[in-house]
Amino acid sequence: MTPLPLLEVSKLKMHFDAGKKRTVKAVDGVTFQIREGETFGLVGESGCGKSTLGRVLMRLYQPTEGSVIYRGTNLHALSEKEQFAFNRKLQMIFQDPYASLNPRMTVREIILEPMEIHNLYNTHKARLLVVDELLE
Numbered sequence: 391m392t393p394l395p396l397l398e399v400s401k402l403k404m405h406f407d408a409g410k411k412r413t414v415k416a417v418d419g420v421t422f423q424i425r426e427g428e429t430f431g432l433v434g435e436s437g438c439g440k441s442t443l444g445r446v447l448m449r450l451y452q453p454t455e456g457s458v459i460y461r462g463t464n465l466h467a468l469s470e471k472e473q474f475a476f477n478r479k480l481q482m483i484f485q486d487p488y489a490s491l492n493p494r495m496t497v498r499e500i501i502l503e504p505m506e507i508h509n510l511y512n513t514h515k516a517r518l519l520v521v522d523e524l525l526e
């Protein structure tokens with residue numbers, strides 16, 4: 391038995407209303423699967439819809455059509471509470487570190503912030519300890 395794919399994108403469409411009855415079909419029927427341990431690269435000319443597809447996967451957009459299934463769960467059919475919990479599992483990593491790291495925050499604060507948002511390790515003191523361990 392082949393294991394369930396990690397991510398299954400099926401017939402995904404993301405169309406934008408561009409005014410004057412015009413529609414931009416940024417993503418128009420994309421299907422692929424990613425298995426656990428696999429590295430997947432998406433390549434194409436500028437404007438072909440790579441970033442839009444990524445944003446749909448991150449649930450920043452509700453797709454026009456199609457589905458995104460992660461380990462058997464439809465990502466666009468989650469309740470708000472489930473979405474919040476799910477944000478711990480799926481994250482964007484931006485290429486440019488200068489755009490990723492907020493220069494107004496210390497490294498300690500940056501590592502701490504997601505732990506506070508998701509209330510990990512119970513107490514503030516415990517979180518600070520984990521941050522220090524990670525930095526070590």
Ligand SMILES: Nc1ncnc2c1ncn2[C@@H]1O[C@H](COP(=O)(O)OP(=O)(O)OP(=O)(O)O)[C@@H](O)[C@H]1O
Nearest residue numbers: 406408414415416435436437438439440441442443
């Ligand atoms: N919010 C939006 N509203 C309307 N059109 C959009 C929106 N976002 C993207 N588009 C259009 O959808 C198309 C795909 O854009 P997208 O940014 O996904 O391409 P890309 O493959 O990431 O390009 P690049 O390689 O330059 O980063 C483009 O024509 C873009 O102008």
Ligand SMILES: [Mg+2]
Nearest residue numbers: 437440441442
């Ligand atoms: Mg892009």
